[in-house]
Amino acid sequence: MSTAEEVRDFVGLTAQEADLVAERLLSLGLLARSSDGDLRAVHPVLACHPLLERAALRLARQQKELELGRAAVDELAAEIGASGTSSLAEAEVHRGAAAAWSFLEQIAATASASVRCMAAAGAAPGVGETSDYTAISELAAFTAQRGIEVQLLLLESIDILPSLVDGAHAMAAAGVEIRTVPTLPVWTFIVDDEYVATALEPADNQEGIMIVRTPGAVAAAADLFARHWRGAATLATSDQPTPHDLMNTHRDLLAMLADEVKDETIARRLGVSKTTARRRIKDLICEFEVKNRTQLVVRACRMGLLD
Template sequence: MLAGLGLGAAESEFYRRFLTRPVSTAEGVGASLGLSAQEACVVAERLLSLGLLAGSPAGELRAVHPVLACHPLLERAERRLARQQKELELGRAAVDELAAEFGMETASSLTEAEVHRGAAAAWSFLERIAATASASVQCMAAAGAAPGVGETSDYTAIGELAAFAARRGVHVQLLLLESIDILPSLVDGAHTMAAAGVEIRTVPTLPVWVFIVDDEYVVTALDPADNQAGIMVARTQGAVAAAADLFIRHWRGAAPLAAPDHETPRDLMQKHRDLIALLADEVKDEAIARRLGVSPSTARRRIKDLCREFEVSTRTQLVVRACRMGLLD
């Protein structure tokens, strides 16, 4: 009740009980709260030191009127808040100064094209995008993890960057693969980003991880098959225009991210388990299509998407990987 004034829950309730009694003892009030005599004495001494109670810890005590007793505490809290606000403003100014210095150093070394090799360098650049993008970020999230991210089945890291940029007022548009629904963690990560303001659509296929930042430069994975290899940055008008055109064409044909209550991750996971189980039983594509109620071409596309998402090249490898992940009984 009075936590903002520095009182704990027990101290607040102790004082409130005294307010309902003209005069009482620490031991008596403490007993009503389930406190031992020693614990009650400690709380009473604390309230006496703050001016909320008057009297003696070992004798009778009375509550001082809240307006009189809490006024000094309010003033103290306001002074503390003012100091914290000043420290916050100084901290923000220091961050802005560091960012400006970093930006000047970065700007002085800009080239039309540059390569950042290795996972650490790639992730550092993605952090820079989240921190410095001023207007827009368009991203195509291809199969596998983002450049510099080690875990392929978790959007937490990249999602935090996207959400951070969105909260800064940057218009973030993200294209994801339809096959994200093979794992609940991917679906949950996508909806977390959407809740933070990231605009998300899904498509069947994407060629490579691409980021278009403020219509000024393009970032792509250095090696589509190895997200640990690094990234390439291009700042030429031609590269930006080509990447933007590719993104727009995919975006126009993409479907909005389904609402969480349309189909639960558990339901989606079961569908893919069923499909992988059919592959494990060496069922033909036509029979799989009939079992799933789709066309053979759609069944083959779903299998291909699963192989891409699980980062395998054959159906046998897909079944083996699913078994290792515990997706099959």
């Protein structure tokens, strides 16, 4: 049996810290206070079993909430599917960027077998940023990870912007099969060979998206995709530059890291998303076999890449 002062001196805490710790342990039932005010440890069997039982109850409640949440999502999806099936038109239009992007999310969530996409010039329908594939690549990766076959035709001109190349390789790494061609007519998605979704206005991806379900239109789009696919080139693998070459291409990024610039600001200055900026930093850390950003900056200084 020990007094509070003895416990405090033993673990090296201040009086305030010791009081807080003692109150917490008392509330958990791991310590008990005798009639004269001394603290004593409660036998672990007596102390821990109630804690474990409470933890088991919390886990059971969380599991039940998770099951209810999943059931609600499944029910909502079934209702949406049922209502859509009963009122499907041969063609429908979703106007505006938000509606277009919402439908692309629906494709990612509901496709059951395959999604084939022709990514024409400009951003995908509903995507405002034309120089970053982050949003659409994450959606494509999610679809592929669901076990859906995803085939994507990209323009050869993506190599003009590193951010587009980064997005393409991110999709390929997630299981999306990618090929490149010189030209494509319009953003087009062929989903499960059941319907086709195309940009409403090829010159303005913010206008919306059109969905066509007639068998003839689906067959024509599938044939066009197949002809482009047969003549397309496989996406080139990323080069493996030397550390010095790689560092030289990232001087601005390294300078911002050295100045401890926030990730949001780094992304804005590089013209990419925060996710892409963080991935580039992580890639540099891995490439040079350092453990963190500080070591990366030190390494760059030693190589003479930072003033």
